[in-house]
Amino acid sequence: EDKVVQSPLSLVVHEGDTVTLNCSYEVTNFRSLLWYKQEKKAPTFLFMLTSSGIEKKSGRLSSILDKKELSSILNITATQTGDSAIYLCAVTYSGTYKYIFGTGTRLKVLA
């Protein structure tokens, strides 16, 4: 069965800390892994990682795909209160157009 597992389920840190969120997956014919940030409104897209693009960076956020370990990490450095959100990981695979989501990691950054 297709599965995407995120850890930890929740995390509380202080401003300035660095956090690492994990996503592991079990799918056949993996195609891509996506990270989203979900605040009170719609989930917003952060990164997409594929075999041809296993590392992405944008400002304080970066993500790496480990195809051997079937996992990805999302790093946030120098966290700010505005980073507080649920971070969702999703995977796509050949033979389907759907995105399979994990349960998310709830991050709270304290001032």
Place this chain on the structure above:
Amino acid sequence: GAGVSQSPRYKVTKRGQDVALRCDPISGHVSLYWYRQALGQGPEFLTYFNYEAQQDKSGLPNDRFSAERPEGSISTLTIQRTEQRDSAMYRCASSPRGGLGTEAFFGQGTRLTVV
């Protein structure tokens, strides 16, 4: 439009009533998805459209749930004879090519409460 638009934003309905949730995707996006998200969970796939064709409805929980996208643009998710367990956030997403190396863009969702 500029983004994926869903309406209504909130819907409270009595058990046994039918509800229709609307999604207006980003203009030109071929693929449209419906997801359901319970509190504390990630989005759960319901159904997928490629243009007007419903290519995957494997996630629809039972035959009370149906969806259509007759002209390949706006989509409606209909839940008949609603039950309390149907209460959730219903999210629509669209993408240019549907999982083929592109991301999905989500709407703000419709929060459905069945009382």
